[in-house]
Amino acid sequence: MTRSAGDELAEFDPELERTLRALRALKIRERASNLTESSSSDLTSPSPMAESSKTMKELGAPDAGYQYSCIAYPELAGDFELRSGLIHLLPKFQGLSGEDPNRHLHEFHIVCSTMKPQGISEEDIKLRAFPFSLTGVAKDWLYYLPTGHVSSWIEMKKAFLEKFFPASRTAIIRKNICGIQQVVGESLYDYWERFKKLCSSCPQHQISEQLLVQYFYEGLLPMDRSMIDAAAGGALVNKTPEQARELISNMAENSQQFGGRALTTRGVNEVQLVSNEQKEIKSSLLELTSLVKQMALNSVNQGSTNFPTSTQVSNQAMRVCSICSSQEHDSNLCPNLQQDESMRRGRIVLGFYCQNSYSIVGNCS
Known part of the structure; x- marks a missing residue:
C-alpha cells in the first residue's frame, strides 16, 4: 500500500517534544499530590469504621490538636523572644x-x-x-x-x-464634660486639673477644642470668670481656642504656685488669734458683771439692816426717788442707778479689752 502525498510525516520539532514532556510530567505530579492529600485526610479524619471501634473513654478524651489561643500570631522575619x-x-x-x-x-x-x-x-x-x-x-x-x-x-x-x-461609658463622660462646673471653694488650678483628667479619660469624646474651652468657661465661678476675662483683654471669646486654652493653663499654674499657700496659712493664724482674744474678753466681762451685781446686793442689804430713827423716817418720807418715783429708797440707792452704773463700768472694761485686743491683732498681722 502506497502513501499519498497528504500522509507525509511532518518534520521533527524538538521544542514541541519538550513542551509535551513537561505537560505530561505536570499531570503526573498533580495526580501524586492528589493521592497524598487524600491519604493524609484519611489518616487525620478517622473513618466511620475507626470511630465505631473507639471506646467511650477514647471518644470523650480532649482533642490534642485543638488550638487554644485566640490570637493568630503572624510569622516574623527574625527571631524574637519576650524577656x-x-x-x-x-x-x-x-x-x-x-x-x-x-x-x-x-x-x-x-x-x-x-x-x-x-x-x-x-x-x-x-x-x-x-x-x-x-x-x-x-x-x-x-x-x-x-x-x-x-x-x-x-x-x-x-x-x-x-x-x-463601651459606647455607654463614652456617652456618660461626654455628658460630664458638657456639664462640668467649678465647686465653691475649689481653686482654678484644681478645677483645670479635674477638667483635663476627665477629657483624657475618653480620647474618643469627639468634642472640638472650641466646645471644650466653652464648657470649661461656662462652669467657672463668677470671680474666676472675671479674672480670666480681664487677663484676656476684656473677653475670652476674642481669643482663638488654642490661645484661650494656653491662657487658662498659665493662669491655673500661676495660681497654684504663688496664690494659695501663704494666704491660707496667714488667714488661719489670724482667725485663731481673734477667736482666743474674744474668748478672754467674754470671760472677763462675765466676771465683771457678776462682781458688780454682788456689790449692788451687798449695799442694799447693808441699808436694810440699820434701823432708822424718827428723824430719818420723816426725812425719808419727805424724799422721793427722782429716778423711779419710789418713796422706799433714796435716789442714790435706786436699783436702776446701780444697774446703769454696772453696765457703764462693763462697757468701759469691754472697750479697754477690745482696744488692747485689736492692737495685739494688728501687731501680729
Missing part, C-alpha cells in the same frame, strides 16, 4: 469598673516602645506582650475569645476597648 524584664515592667489591668482602659493602653505603649529589635515591628511586640498585661477578669475575657479571633494589634486593641470601654 522576663519586659514582662515585669508591663502595667496590669484587672478589668474592674474603676479602672481606665485608655490609661492602661497608654502605659502599655510606653513600655513596649522601649524595645525595638531589628526586623520586628512594634505592633508584633505589642500583640505578643499584651496577654501578659491582663489579670483577673480581663485575662478570663481573653481566654474566652474564639480561636483565631485576633490576628493583629489593631484588632486586639479594638476588641479590648469594645469590652471594657
Whole structure:
C-alpha cells in the first residue's frame, strides 16, 4: 500500500517534544499530590469504621490538636523572644469598673516602645506582650475569645476597648464634660486639673477644642470668670481656642504656685488669734458683771439692816426717788442707778479689752 502525498510525516520539532514532556510530567505530579492529600485526610479524619471501634473513654478524651489561643500570631522575619524584664515592667489591668482602659493602653505603649529589635515591628511586640498585661477578669475575657479571633494589634486593641470601654461609658463622660462646673471653694488650678483628667479619660469624646474651652468657661465661678476675662483683654471669646486654652493653663499654674499657700496659712493664724482674744474678753466681762451685781446686793442689804430713827423716817418720807418715783429708797440707792452704773463700768472694761485686743491683732498681722 502506497502513501499519498497528504500522509507525509511532518518534520521533527524538538521544542514541541519538550513542551509535551513537561505537560505530561505536570499531570503526573498533580495526580501524586492528589493521592497524598487524600491519604493524609484519611489518616487525620478517622473513618466511620475507626470511630465505631473507639471506646467511650477514647471518644470523650480532649482533642490534642485543638488550638487554644485566640490570637493568630503572624510569622516574623527574625527571631524574637519576650524577656522576663519586659514582662515585669508591663502595667496590669484587672478589668474592674474603676479602672481606665485608655490609661492602661497608654502605659502599655510606653513600655513596649522601649524595645525595638531589628526586623520586628512594634505592633508584633505589642500583640505578643499584651496577654501578659491582663489579670483577673480581663485575662478570663481573653481566654474566652474564639480561636483565631485576633490576628493583629489593631484588632486586639479594638476588641479590648469594645469590652471594657463601651459606647455607654463614652456617652456618660461626654455628658460630664458638657456639664462640668467649678465647686465653691475649689481653686482654678484644681478645677483645670479635674477638667483635663476627665477629657483624657475618653480620647474618643469627639468634642472640638472650641466646645471644650466653652464648657470649661461656662462652669467657672463668677470671680474666676472675671479674672480670666480681664487677663484676656476684656473677653475670652476674642481669643482663638488654642490661645484661650494656653491662657487658662498659665493662669491655673500661676495660681497654684504663688496664690494659695501663704494666704491660707496667714488667714488661719489670724482667725485663731481673734477667736482666743474674744474668748478672754467674754470671760472677763462675765466676771465683771457678776462682781458688780454682788456689790449692788451687798449695799442694799447693808441699808436694810440699820434701823432708822424718827428723824430719818420723816426725812425719808419727805424724799422721793427722782429716778423711779419710789418713796422706799433714796435716789442714790435706786436699783436702776446701780444697774446703769454696772453696765457703764462693763462697757468701759469691754472697750479697754477690745482696744488692747485689736492692737495685739494688728501687731501680729
